[in-house]
């Protein structure tokens with residue numbers, strides 16, 4: 001899947017020292033990692049569910065694109081999946097909410113457990129899996145002719161949940177507030193979702209995902225079509241949501257991975273091997289003191 005490079009996708013030139021909570025950015029200024037600051041602030045309980053993928057391999061026909069991927073995405077954390085184009089990040093993300101199986105000829109092996117339940121278990125209903133595991137895509141996809149409020153509640157019908165008018169109003173405000181959009185749209189909830197800016201549409205899509213109370217939110221390059229200001233707003237939203245929903249984000253933007261994630265996994269498909277995880281760990285370590293030279297080269301923009 002191609003990705004758009006915008007002004008925010010510059011890869012940091014200088015990695016932060018391993019012992020520091022600072023993250024180096026392209027212009028050589030250092031800022032306190034918001035992730036580190038957030039960790040310090042967090043003292044209360046976190047919600048969301050830990051997601052554990054074990055032994056994941058994937059094929060399109062007989063083309064094997066992922067091999068033996070093992071990763072735990074912890075409740076209350078943001079996990080960033082990074083790696084060069086074509087290494088299988090989006091495929092892996094789609095396996096995490098059973099979208100991979102919608103592609104004709106696609107197959108997979110391994111297990112994905114959310115809160116201890118295997119989403120591929122024969123007894124698991126796909127609609128319940130999609131409720132538990134929301135997804136936000138690269139390009140915002142609100143229903144353009146529906147009102148802002150109706151966009152937020154659009155997922156309720158799919159899961160068979162009925163709400164009264166009052167409950168609906170409360171839910172719309174709650175989800176738009178969590179997605180960081182309420183103040184901008186509260187006086188025009190009945191106008192069309194398609195009339196919002198790209199960044200607002202993406203936050204509307206996040207609000208729509210939240211309305212069905214997911215335990216995990218998957219984000220596939222959610223800012224790649226957005227300008228730097230909208231990107232910052234989405235990152236703030238990710239930060240605010242991270243204590244209540246487990247977030248897994250695919251990003252090509254190394255600064256973004258450093259800013260928003262607690263942990264990173266570096267994927268690579270090379271030397272005749274399908275996509276696999278070369279290294280994973282706390283974000284500060286992955287950027288400041290990675291153990292594999294290929295990780296070091298990638299996070300410092302030497303390839304990919």
Ligand SMILES: Nc1ncnc2c1ncn2[C@@H]1O[C@H](COP(=O)(O)OP(=O)(O)OP(=O)(O)O)[C@@H](O)[C@H]1O
Nearest residue numbers: 001002060065084085086087088089090091092103
């Ligand atoms: N629908 C499909 N049918 C066949 N092959 C596919 C399909 N989707 C992806 N692939 C192949 O699977 C491999 C992994 O693709 P994927 O999109 O998961 O990688 P990625 O790391 O997310 O790439 P990018 O960063 O460019 O989005 C690639 O070789 C790609 O060509």
